[in-house]
Amino acid sequence: MSQHPFEEITEPVERVRFSLRESGCDSRIVHTEDTIFTVEDASRAVGAPPEEILKSLLFSVNDGESWALVLMSGSNKVHDKKVKRLLGARKVRMGSAESIMGFSGFSPGGVPPVGYAAPPTALLDEDLFLYGVVWAAAGTDHDFFPVSPAELMRITRGTRADVKK
Numbered sequence: 001m002s003q004h005p006f007e008e009i010t011e012p013v014e015r016v017r018f019s020l021r022e023s024g025c026d027s028r029i030v031h032t033e034d035t036i037f038t039v040e041d042a043s044r045a046v047g048a049p050p051e052e053i054l055k056s057l058l059f060s061v062n063d064g065e066s067w068a069l070v071l072m073s074g075s076n077k078v079h080d081k082k083v084k085r086l087l088g089a090r091k092v093r094m095g096s097a098e099s100i101m102g103f104s105g106f107s108p109g110g111v112p113p114v115g116y117a118a119p120p121t122a123l124l125d126e127d128l129f130l131y132g133v134v135w136a137a138a139g140t141d142h143d144f145f146p147v148s149p150a151e152l153m154r155i156t157r158g159t160r161a162d163v164k165k
Helices: 012-022 037-046 080-087 099-103 126-130 148-154
Strands: 055-062 066-073 093-094 121-125 134-137 144-146 158-163
Touching: 012 144, 037 134, 037 144, 037 158, 055 080, 055 099, 055 134, 055 144, 066 080, 066 126, 066 148, 080 093, 080 158, 121 126, 126 148, 126 158, 134 148, 144 148
Parallel strands: 066 121, 121 158
Antiparallel strands: 055 066, 055 093, 134 144
């Protein structure tokens, strides 16, 4: 039995690049010397308004039984109870930096929408679909890629949902 390809790829950006290529997405990863750690940082570095910056937020579901990836427009906040209801979960909680790193191998500020050995359930903020392109982190707080919301939904196998406050 062979290993999953992500077990052999340790570099976060390379895991994202591999995932994009495997999904047939032709988005190109861009590296910047500027940080994209916050929405404001990313907006400046990318040259796009905050609402077009993609926040990839990992939530622990039912105390770590599983994970959910909530993909938000940069200007929106997540409504935890809506996420909980959509997932049919007892409990959802934003992952800590340590638990996110343990689950995904990605650090906050660079959490991408793709690049997971076991892809989490993805929920896409409806407001993302107001924009032709959104800008996603690509595994570090210095790497990003552009993607249309429809393509993002396809490559994450996500669901468009009302998840904002």
